[in-house]
Amino acid sequence: MNLTLFDLDGTLLPTDSDHAFGEFLVRIGWADGGEFKRRNDEFYAQYLEGRLDIDAYVRFCTAPWRDRDPAEIAAAQARFIDEYARPSLHPAALDLVRGHLDAGDVVAVVTATNDFVTRPIASLFGVRTLIATELERDAFGRATGSIRGVPAFRDGKITRVRQWLADAGRTLADFERSTFYSDSTNDLPLLELVSHPVATNPGDGLRAVARERGWPILDLFA
Numbered sequence: 001m002n003l004t005l006f007d008l009d010g011t012l013l014p015t016d017s018d019h020a021f022g023e024f025l026v027r028i029g030w031a032d033g034g035e036f037k038r039r040n041d042e043f044y045a046q047y048l049e050g051r052l053d054i055d056a057y058v059r060f061c062t063a064p065w066r067d068r069d070p071a072e073i074a075a076a077q078a079r080f081i082d083e084y085a086r087p088s089l090h091p092a093a094l095d096l097v098r099g100h101l102d103a104g105d106v107v108a109v110v111t112a113t114n115d116f117v118t119r120p121i122a123s124l125f126g127v128r129t130l131i132a133t134e135l136e137r138d139a140f141g142r143a144t145g146s147i148r149g150v151p152a153f154r155d156g157k158i159t160r161v162r163q164w165l166a167d168a169g170r171t172l173a174d175f176e177r178s179t180f181y182s183d184s185t186n187d188l189p190l191l192e193l194v195s196h197p198v199a200t201n202p203g204d205g206l207r208a209v210a211r212e213r214g215w216p217i218l219d220l221f222a
Contacts, residue, residue, distance in 0.1 A: 001104075001175055002105040002175055002177040002179070003175040003177070003178040003179070003194075004105040004106070004178075004179045004180075005107075005109075005161065005181070005190070006107070006108070006109050006180075007180070007182035007187055007200070008109050008111040008122070009183075010183035011093075011181050011184075012093045012096075012220075013085075013089075013090075013093070014088060014123060014196065016087065017084070017088075018114070019043075021117050021194060022036070022037075022040035023040070025063070025064045026123050028076065030065060031064040038062070042066060043056075043057045043060065043164060044144075048203070052186075054147070054151050055147060058133065058145065058147055059146070060144045062114075063145065066142060066143040067142070069205070077120065078102065080117075081120045081121070085120065085121045086124065089125075090220060090221055093221075094125065096181075096220065097125045101126055101127075107127055108130070109127050109129070109131065109132075110121040110131040110132075110152055110157050110161060111130070111131070111133075112132075112153040112156075112157075112186070113133065114124070114133045115132040115133065115134050115135060116135055116143065131152050131161060131164055133149065133151040133153060133159070134149055135147065135148060136148040150163075154186055154189060157189065158193055172193070175195075178194040178196065179194060179196040179197075179198060180197055181198070182197075182206070183206065184202075184206060187206075188206075188209070193221075193222070197210075197215050198215065198216050199218070200218045200220060201220055203221055
């Protein structure tokens, strides 16, 4: 039995869905095109540099929509998926995921982006298991602006993957092969944990690490 894990943004998608959803909020008039866009870009730069405060980012990125009517929120989410996620699907990424699913691997998408944005996207790839940063919800199901439990970010991805496996009565040692595809140095902890790390569309930092350590490099969008 093999375990295959995929990062999402920059790995299976050519861009970042979290940042793109912020731009979408500006486009539909739910967020200010000046200050919100500036801060959204700033948080994204911090992520790329490996110094993102994910709690602060979640408070920021959910603020424009979390107090709106649930039907209005659901409609905006569906529109984002149709206008952004579906057009962003790349045949090479779809084929990669489908190959592992068809081989009978245990497959999950493991992403720091929150579950509200990414659950529908994981479904587009045919992946049922999503390990994402989970938004805390109040008694009425509304997002509070906080994170529920451990965010799936940096070392937190290891914690969340181990929790998921433990809930199924498994550990990493139960798998003959464990693979993780990622583009980012933020994911080095999980890349170093699995038996087969794959630097996928890597940024300069991860590409250098992969070359130094002899990890395979996969450029899906070249």
